[in-house]
Amino acid sequence: MLKQPLETERFWIRELNEQDVDGMFELDSNPNVHAFLWKNPIKTKEEALQTIRFIQQQYIEHGIGRWAIIDKQTNEFVGWTGFKFITTPINGHVNFYDVGYRLIERYWEKGVATETTRACLSYGWAHLKLTEVYGMCHIDNLASKNVLQKCGLKLIEKFILDEMPCYWFKTTKLATANY
Template identity: 50%
Template sequence: MKIQTDRFILREILPTDIDGMYELDSNPEVHKYLGNQPIGHKEQLVDVINFIRQQYLDHGIGRWAIIDKKTQDFVGWAGLKFVTNDTNNHIHYYDLGYRLIQRYWGKGIATEVAQACLQYGFEQLNLKEIYAMADANNEGSNHILRKLGFRQIESFDLEGILHFWYKIEKSEFIAK
């Protein structure tokens, strides 16, 4: 399973991505709007990677590693996830997510790879709708979601923090 954009390859997250995942998830700035709980040890990521890999088997989809075509560096992850637990009174839905190592912020990467993920979801998986959520204070992520064509349809409380709930339908999506 591989998707390509102009600058990046999106592929399955592998156990060998543990160093990149550690750089990503040990950074407090990356976790500022994700509950402020960065990881402290690489060993914590073994279960995370195994969980993601199990999603590929169970649902045929999951978060993908973002790999820079020129350098082959791990940049972060992006992708669709089939959510089976209740979030904001929703269950069994496809969620778009992305997370980048801090040194790659502000370069249009999240928008580029998220666009590719949406295209895959609508064109290859034939999904009717895709959801996303973001901390209300995360201006960067909220901007990206709106730029991609998501509509904010609700606000909700997630563990005491205001979040925005977004949706985009296949009929609203414009492939670029």
């Protein structure tokens, strides 16, 4: 669990809570955000609340889950970042840590994902004692591919996830020491 918020130059990173429902709804109801995510945006704030509760359950069950990104200047919800412990098989792997992020569209192309992902990786190595982390993205999502690579994850291979072509990335603590 994240005992206290992480801080980057521009953002606070903290556990999601039910007060994030409006931001989560704005995020996940946007079809553009879901362009590379099975094109299935949510339609109600109740669905956003269910997502938050699902992630909160991951905090309880696995001690980890995606975290809210909060703009330090405006206190606005920007999106989420961080780790998810994957317990179902994906690309021949199970019981692994996936690093990911999802941002409200007006925050795209501002370095938010890179800044917050680097902070999460540093926290993961130092406090969670992770030894390796994986990442994945749709092969047409060049922005996400670039973020993962800027953060030190290496492209390993292509694979198919639920009929969607994806890239598979991996990094270790040693590999990201200079990022």
